[in-house]
Amino acid sequence: MNPTLVDIGLNLAHDSFDHDRDHVVGTAVAAGVQHMVITGSTLDSTRAAIALARSAPDRFRATAGIHPHHAREFHAPDVAALRALLLEPEVGAAGECGLDYFRNFSPHDDQERVFRQQLELAAELGKPVFLHQRDAHDAFMSILKEYRSRLPAGVAHCFTGDERELRDYLDLDLSIGITGWICDERRGHHLRELVRLIPPERLMLETDAPYLLPRDLQPRPQSRRNEPKYLPHILKAVAACRGEPAEALAEATTSNALRFFGFEK
Numbered sequence: 731m732n733p734t735l736v737d738i739g740l741n742l743a744h745d746s747f748d749h750d751r752d753h754v755v756g757t758a759v760a761a762g763v764q765h766m767v768i769t770g771s772t773l774d775s776t777r778a779a780i781a782l783a784r785s786a787p788d789r790f791r792a793t794a795g796i797h798p799h800h801a802r803e804f805h806a807p808d809v810a811a812l813r814a815l816l817l818e819p820e821v822g823a824a825g826e827c828g829l830d831y832f833r834n835f836s837p838h839d840d841q842e843r844v845f846r847q848q849l850e851l852a853a854e855l856g857k858p859v860f861l862h863q864r865d866a867h868d869a870f871m872s873i874l875k876e877y878r879s880r881l882p883a884g885v886a887h888c889f890t891g892d893e894r895e896l897r898d899y900l901d902l903d904l905s906i907g908i909t910g911w912i913c914d915e916r917r918g919h920h921l922r923e924l925v926r927l928i929p930p931e932r933l934m935l936e937t938d939a940p941y942l943l944p945r946d947l948q949p950r951p952q953s954r955r956n957e958p959k960y961l962p963h964i965l966k967a968v969a970a971c972r973g974e975p976a977e978a979l980a981e982a983t984t985s986n987a988l989r990f991f992g993f994e995k
């Protein structure tokens with residue numbers, strides 16, 4: 731019997747799911763992933779995420795936001811459009827938003843401007859934030875600190891950082907999203923220690939599908955595409971690292987996620 735789980739980061743609007751989206755959701759539900767939060771990363775993908783969420787509002791929430799990769803395409807007139815999307819009842823959080831200085835697909839000025847615009851909207855509308863940060867910790871922290879007292883909650887999604895970053899986030903009262911990165915024997919090793927430092931009420935789980943297929947699935951799937959049905963595998967990995975029963979971790983992470991994304995309203 732699989733415990734009930736929530737995948738808090740699923741790019742279900744991604745075109746790799748176009749041919750079999752219902753099947754992907756069905757197999758995830760059969761594996762115990764009863765709820766999913768569909769990530770918006772542009773205005774268009776946010777609209778798609780909301781439309782999907784609307785098809786089964788008990789099952790899904792969407793996020794509404796602009797990924798830092800796309801910050802250069804987001805201009806002042808788009809702010810009103812994003813505000814309207816944030817007000818849709820299916821939207822559980824603002825984001826994903828933040829800074830990514832690893833890929834640098836958008837200039838830093840654009841990334842910082844669009845991050846601020848989204849934090850301002852989230853504060854104004856009382857929405858929690860779904861945060862992305864890579865190789866930009868200090869700039870990210872200094873901007874987030876300006877807004878933190880006005881934000882109801884925030885989650886550092888797909889946390890892959892070091893201990894200093896983790897402690898900074900916990901000090902800002904953020905929740906932490908852990909993906910199958912922890913299953914990566916090449917680059918996820920440090921996370922195995924760090925996840926023990928996360929209080930149970932701050933931890934949530936996500937696949938980030940179709941990205942970040944866990945590298946230690948047995949047998950190895952034919953496709954490189956990650957799916958929400960693999961969330962129980964991530965649960966087991968995190969529980970083993972923390973030395974606690976998977977059932978207890980499932981219960982804690984699920985209740986955190988249901989509350990954070992407003993499933994209980």
Ligand SMILES: [Zn+2]
Pocket residue numbers: 826861862863887888
């Ligand atoms: Zn991200």
